[in-house]
Amino acid sequence: xxxxxxxxxxxxxxxxxxxxxxxxxxxxxxxxxxxxxxxxxxxxxxxxxxxxxxxxxxxxxxxxxxxxxxxxxxxxxxxxxxxxxxxxxxxxxxxxxxxxxxxxxxxxxxx
Numbered sequence: 001x002x003x004x005x006x007x008x009x010x011x012x013x014x015x016x017x018x019x020x021x022x023x024x025x026x027x028x029x030x031x032x033x034x035x036x037x038x039x040x041x042x043x044x045x046x047x048x049x050x051x052x053x054x055x056x057x058x059x060x061x062x063x064x065x066x067x068x069x070x071x072x073x074x075x076x077x078x079x080x081x082x083x084x085x086x087x088x089x090x091x092x093x094x095x096x097x098x099x100x101x102x103x104x105x106x107x108x109x110x111x
Contacts, residue, residue, distance in 0.1 A: 038080035
């Protein structure tokens, strides 16, 4: 009998073992995003403003015989956008990570 063995055990012909196994679980997922744009609405906010000032990006050169001015108008633009995605989950598969180099010939428990 082993020195750390409990003497009060039932006599069974079995051997209990605990093993650990690492698995790689693969779950294929396919997602296809989509965007739908609804009817775009525009609305003027207030009256237009006429400016005789020369903005940096407008009316760079004054031509002889003409009057140039800038019209500034604030607008509100509403763009309804519906973002969605169609997602499909495929079948699960498992890689058991069985290594060929761990090969046992015969019984691993010699008595």
